[in-house]
Structure formats: structure tokens, C-alpha cells
Amino acid sequence: MSTNELESAIVSAQEGREEGYRQLFAEFSGMVFGLVSRMLADEAEAEELTQDVFMQAFAALAGFRSQGSGFSAWIRRIAYNMAMSKLRQKRPQLISLDEPEYATYADHAGVADEEGSSEEEIESLIAAIGHLRQEEQALLQLCYYDGLSMQDIAYITSLTPQAVAMRLSRIRKKLKNQLSKHS
């Protein structure tokens, strides 16, 4: 969707036209669903929350001042906040005190060739990311998958860009430590 199309969709939705709502949902629901399902780890719950996010966003759309790409950061911010709020409502998850399993990488690292080793590393990385806290996974998603700038991530997560950079650095370090421990 081009910037002009996005702006006209926003204006249309602000005027309460169904077509505007449909266009915006079709364009951004996948992105929002990706973020909230990463945080909630439950696809049914993620779809329900995605719909809630858009309901809230459309209800508040009159106050949104369209600046093209600003809409995606705005909707992500709503999604992030609602997912965090949902996570806070849930009871604390039970975390196993046993060592997480990274058998895939540990078992094959010594015997795999260069290409296979890279594949195993990714498998191992997937397992390591799965053991991060949900907000840490969300930061990774925003930075490495969505490719957003520190400024945008800071806006979405209500942190300062420095704090975002610091947290990402810690997360990377944590992942590296976990991988090296099991390699």
C-alpha cells in the first residue's frame, strides 16, 4: 500500500466507512498478529487480541493525525501495550529450573559440515529465543524481523532509544551465552 493509498484509507476509516476499516485491517493485521502471537504464544488468543487492537485503534482513529508510515508504528504501539497488559493479567508462567534443551545443536555441532552447522545453529537459536521473556521476544521481533529503527521501537515500547539499545544488547548476549554453553 502506497503512502497515498494509506492516507486515503485512514481518512475513509476516520469518516466511518467500512471500506477504510477493511483496507487498514487487511494491510496491518498480519503485522499486528505476528507481534502479539510472538508475545502471547497462543494463536487463538492472538487473533482475538488482534481484533481488539483494531477495535481500539479505530475507535481512537479520530485523534490520529495521519503521517503515512506513522500509522504502522501507532498500531504496533497499541498492540504492544495491549499484549503487555494481557500478559500482566495472566498468572506468572512456571519456568522449569532444569537446563533448557539445546540438544539439536549440541549433538550435531561436532559432526556437521559448515552448511549443516549453520542450520543447527539456527535451530538452536530458535530454541533459545523460545526461552526468552515475551517482551524480549517482542523487542527482537521489532528490531530483527520488522527492521524498525531504535526511535520507532522506543516509541512502540515507551522506552528511550538508549534503553532499547541496551536491552537488545543484553538479549543478544544472553542468546550467545546460551548457545556457547550448549555448543
Next chain:
Amino acid sequence: MESEKFNTQIAEALRRTQATPHDGMTERFMERLRREGLPQMGVTHAKPKHRHLVAWFSGVAAVAAVVVWVVLLPLKEDIPTPTGAIVQTVTMPAHSSEGVSASSPTMALANLQTPKKVYSSVRAGHSEKSAQTKILVSSEQSEHSENLVSELPLPSAPPTQDAVSKALEVSKQKTQEAEDPNALSYSPYERELMAHAEAMREVAELYTAEVVQEDRIAIRERDAIQSMRVERVADKDIIRKI
């Protein structure tokens, strides 16, 4: 270089575990949007009927909390002393209102335990008929003191000026002693009562939370029923057309 490789690996790991929405999510959302309309910002989405229900439950919870505090606060001032305590054995049913046998001011004390016991027994699924609560017993001392006073002979002559002034002095000393801040430390019985009051307050809070939760569940069920009804109506239309 290694850092870039690691970044790429993270991106690849995220890409592989990225969830994609199920087909038809847009249609499901549009249907919900048509059915519910947009929520009013800052206002609960409950329908007027439900708002009344919410208000009613909130009112009940607030009244319960006020009653707990109104009953407890006077008790703190009127805590019976070891010498003046009254014996009372109260039989309280856990689920029904029959068999409450207490008519003295200590009934208030007994009532303090009722909601908690009822609530806990309901929560635990217990079905015992009643629960007995015994409140501090020292009536023998009290009765003995009353007998001693009643057996004393009445004075034959009015008190002298000296006796009156002496009595006033003793009374003043006692008042000063009573105002001594060191004498304000709570007795174990008082502390027990205060702990009980705190526990009751927590029960009231828990009850309020449960009421709110139940209201949410009711709203969800109502929405589900409305949704099913819409589907049924749609099915009927289709059948008619066929």
C-alpha cells in the same frame, strides 16, 4: 562480521517461527465490527442492562466492605478486657440462616466470622451443616465480681468531703494512667481481632474481584449467544432462499 552473521541468524530464526493469521481473519473482524460497533473510548462496552448489573454488584461489594469496617472499627474501641469479657458460644450455619443463637453485643463478633466461613466453605465445596465458634470465656470472673458488689452493704451515711476529694484524686490518677501512651500497646486478643479484620477485608476484596470476573464471563457468554443467534438467523434466510 560475526555480529552481522548473528543478526542474520536471529532474523532467520524469527522468520521461521513467525505465526501467520488464519484465513478469513479480515472477514471475521468485519463481521465483529458490524455486530458490535466501535467501542466508546473510556466507556465500558457493556450494554445498559449489563451496566446496571455491574453497578448493582459493585454496590453490594461496597456495602459489604463498609459493613465490615463499620462493625470492626467500634470493636477496636470496645475490646473486652480479660476481667470483663463475656462468654458467648455461637452456632452458625455455613450455608443457611437457621440456628444463629446469639443475642448479646458479642453477636457482632460472631458475625465477623460468618461471611468468611461461608465464603471459604463455598469455595472449598464443603457441605458441613454448621460451624461453631467460641469466643473468649471468662464469665465466671465477671459473675463473681457482680456477686461481690451486690453483697456489699449500702453506706448508712453520705460520704464526707475528704472521702469525695480522695475519690476524685484516685479517679484523676486513673485517667492519667489511661492516657499514658505506653499503655496503648495492643493485647494478643486485640491483635488477633485486628488480624481477623484484615483477613475479612481481603475476603471482601477477593469477593469483589470474583464478581467482576463473573460479570466479564457473563458478557462473553452473552456475546456468544448473540453471535449464535445471528448465525441462526442467517441460516434461516439461506434455508428460505433454498
